[in-house]
Amino acid sequence: MRPFCFFAPKRDGMSRTRRFSAFVALAVAAVILLVPVSSAAAGVVYYVDNTSSCSDSGPGTADQPFCTIAAGAARALAGDTVQVVAGTYTGPVTPPTSGAAGSPVTFAAAPGVTISGGANGFAISGKSHVTVRGVRVTGTTSYGISVSGSSNITLRGNTVTYSGQPVSGKIAAGIKLSNVTSSTVTGNTADHNSDSGIYLASGTSGVTVSGNEASWNAEGYQRNANGINVIGSGNFIGGGTTWPPPT
Numbered sequence: 662m663r664p665f666c667f668f669a670p671k672r673d674g675m676s677r678t679r680r681f682s683a684f685v686a687l688a689v690a691a692v693i694l695l696v697p698v699s700s701a702a703a704g705v706v707y708y709v710d711n712t713s714s715c716s717d718s719g720p721g722t723a724d725q726p727f728c729t730i731a732a733g734a735a736r737a738l739a740g741d742t743v744q745v746v747a748g749t750y751t752g753p754v755t756p757p758t759s760g761a762a763g764s765p766v767t768f769a770a771a772p773g774v775t776i777s778g779g780a781n782g783f784a785i786s787g788k789s790h791v792t793v794r795g796v797r798v799t800g801t802t803s804y805g806i807s808v809s810g811s812s813n814i815t816l817r818g819n820t821v822t823y824s825g826q827p828v829s830g831k832i833a834a835g836i837k838l839s840n841v842t843s844s845t846v847t848g849n850t851a852d853h854n855s856d857s858g859i860y861l862a863s864g865t866s867g868v869t870v871s872g873n874e875a876s877w878n879a880e881g882y883q884r885n886a887n888g889i890n891v892i893g894s895g896n897f898i899g900g901g902t903t904w905p906p907p908t
């Protein structure tokens with residue numbers, strides 16, 4: 662019996678070997694398209710926990726955390742997160758490094774994190790792409806959170822109280838932005854500060870302020886202080902609760 666053989670016709674003049682190679686190449690390309698590609702590499706998470714065995718000279722891991730937020734700030738680069746465990750910490754925290762688009766330097770607080778005393782809770786100057794979220798700042802001698810000469814800053818879900826003193830020359834807003842652009846202030850609470858709850862000073866533009874609560878802010882020695890005081894132009898003030906209302 663003659664053996665049965667099947668020969669595929671050459672419809673386009675391409676050899677079977679070349680057609681097989683092309684098929685493999687297309688299959689590999691399809692698989693590559695199905696694999697999700699991250700726009701930025703995942704950053705490092707540094708932990709801060711002054712309630713445990715900690716060291717500012719250690720690695721900042723969950724098992725060997727830093728004692729201070731400042732130590733985490735000194736180590737964090739673009740895309741990194743400084744994760745703060747519940748406890749009371751001192752300020753100011755002055756981030757020395759900017760993040761990048763899509764890869765901010767992030768300070769994230771667990772419930773129960775408080776920065777108490779000092780000149781500021783956070784003092785961000787000349788930086789970009791920095792996020793501060795979930796921190797409670799209280800009892801600072803100056804602005805609770807101060808941002809100046811910066812861009813692409815996000816302040817989200819923070820609580821700022823009792824900034825400054827109700828004495829002439831010593832008052833301070835809870836959150837102050839000066840010469841800040843393209844930033845977001847959202848979901849924060851600012852109350853019982855000795856000046857405005859949230860203050861957008863001159864030179865600040867392109868900032869979105871939304872969903873915040875600002876109340877019981879007063880200079881004390883005289884009847885003056887707004888919930889949200891906007892001096893800079895070109896900003897968006899959205900929903901939220903303020904008392905007195907924004908100027």
